[in-house]
Amino acid sequence: MLPFDGGTMNTKYDVIVVGGGTSGMMASIAAAEQGAKVVLIDKNKKYGKKLLMTGGGRCNVTNNREVDDLIRHIPGNGRFLYSTFSQFNNFDVMDFFESHGVSLKEEDHGRMFPVTNKSKTIVDTLVETATQLGVTLLPNTTVKSLLFDADHITGVKTEFETIQAPCVILTTGGKTYPSTGSTGDGYRFAKSVGHTITPLYATESPLLSDEAFIHSKELQGISLRDCLLQVLDNQGKLVTEHKMDLLFTHFGLSGPAALRCSSFVNQLLESQPDVTVVLDCFPERSKEELLQSITTKLHQSKKAAKNELAAFLPDRLLVFYLEQLGLADTPANQLTEAQILSIVEKWKAFPIRVNKTLPIEKSFVTGGGVNTKEIQPKSMESKKKNGLFFAGELVDVNGYTGGFNITAAFCTGHSAGVHAAQEASYFQF
Incomplete structure (x- = not known):
């Protein structure tokens, strides 16, 4: 296999993750665990800005229901997640945090929280894990556009530089709480390579x-x-x-x-x-x-x-x-x-x-998004452009409050990270 050559670029990585929220941080960790050279880009000064707000600032990190019951609590295309959950599910999310020293506790309706009752515990663990795995963190950086040729993603263009990679994972969120950076950029990026966006509407509102x-x-x-x-x-x-x-x-x-x-x-x-x-x-x-x-x-x-x-x-x-x-x-x-x-x-x-x-901007979750029919359910890779992956709220999947949306974000992020790293490895010597 020839090395990846997308043209003249300033910086090269195996995997670029755009969006440092729940799914983006997990995607970068999963890709790095596979040995990929990863960069995690976010327009905010700090990662996990929306995650810090969840669960009233306590972070309802997942729900401990069985997978079938979990999917019943994700009325917006929950069945699409069967393949994702067969690889990494809510119990794996719990194992991930427990193995990184974060004790969890169960509250009503199966909701799982950190024993510290602080979202910061969850965010800090994700950021520290990514850092320990060698993920390059680029906060305060806005991605302007995707770069691609006829067949494949070649990287992204930020406000500062052009970054090359054979795989890009979009985890930019929906349109809820735009103050956290969820301003709909991912929909524009997805459309630029031919994806359709299903109608957006407020959920959990x-x-x-x-x-x-x-x-x-x-x-x-x-x-x-x-x-x-x-x-x-x-x-x-x-x-x-x-x-x-x-x-x-x-x-x-x-x-x-x-x-x-x-x-x-x-x-x-x-x-x-x-x-x-x-x-x-x-x-x-x-x-x-x-x-x-x-x-x-x-x-x-x-x-x-x-x-x-x-x-x-x-x-x-x-x-x-x-x-x-x-x-x-x-x-x-x-x-x-x-x-x-x-x-x-x-x-x-x-x-x-x-x-x-309440409007989307003041709601908890965005309904609609990148059409799931245009995404490979196992890998979360685009069917429209090789090397492009999606995860989290950007995808047309939405669940109820109670840890279901965060679970979907963690799990789709993990699947996208693993498969993006595997695909990127084909472009290495």
């Missing part, structure tokens, strides 16, 4: 509503544990549902249940003006069970309904529901069977109209 009770802020700050939130299309058909915590805000709904519904809401909003979500405050109890448990209680009390039912829901939410039915101050023992049923129905199925979500 709070839901915005124009309902009067949202504007009045009367429910702002109320949180519910393990409630059920359903998304219905304009025919009333169930699109998705999630049983998790929910938070009423000054603009609408947030918390895990709302965030997990957001990608489905945004896709429906492409063809309808608003979307109905339905809140069930008692998903573990049937309408009949609730009806039976409160009927006897109410009929035996002379207190106002809002006082007798105070144990069931947060005070402001209970009063809100009862006021909507005109029953807040009605003596409990004067409620009719029909009125009690209307209370239960309100608790079990409260519709809320959602007009939009």
Whole structure:
């Protein structure tokens, strides 16, 4: 095999990684472990800027579910990751950090965090590992364009120099939190070699509503544990549902249940003006069970309904529901069977109209991206241009909060790094 010769270049490497986030750092480590000469370029002063923000600054580094369950929590093209996860999965992510001296702990819903409760622990470990493996770090450097010929990638052009390599891995992220450097550069690079970008939309994003009770802020700050939130299309058909915590805000709904519904809401909003979500405050109890448990209680009390039912829901939410039915101050023992049923129905199925979500720039994850049909699932290599690889949020894959997106980023980064290094080795003497 002849040595790689892409023309006159200032600097030569085996693998160039563009983007120093979750997938980029892991890609550079994986490539260097294969013996490749690697450079990791990032426009920020420090690496892992977005990773530092995850998990409320604690870094939900992965989730410990089995792979099939993991993929079920990645509704945006999760099946594309089967090949990736067969090579490197969430358990390998945990092993990686444990083997580098980072102890992890499990919290609710299988979420894994560093025992230190600091994202910096994770970022520092990745940067230190890359450095120890000889990865060249180029922070504060912006890549302007890809360099390529008819058949193959030949390198990148930065604002300072031209860098040559037979393999380039793009890990530039989506369009969320542009302050972290995710400004959509990767989409432009991918298009320059013929890739298509599927429509971009916000996922894992709070839901915005124009309902009067949202504007009045009367429910702002109320949180519910393990409630059920359903998304219905304009025919009333169930699109998705999630049983998790929910938070009423000054603009609408947030918390895990709302965030997990957001990608489905945004896709429906492409063809309808608003979307109905339905809140069930008692998903573990049937309408009949609730009806039976409160009927006897109410009929035996002379207190106002809002006082007798105070144990069931947060005070402001209970009063809100009862006021909507005109029953807040009605003596409990004067409620009719029909009125009690209307209370239960309100608790079990409260519709809320959602007009939009926060924009991509203020959302957690970007939906859409480089079309997965144009990427080799095993290697993460482009089908359009030899030597070009993709990983992380730039690809049209998105999951729920809870460590699923970070897992996809770590694992696609690792696969891209390994295969890019292997391909680059063919260009060495």
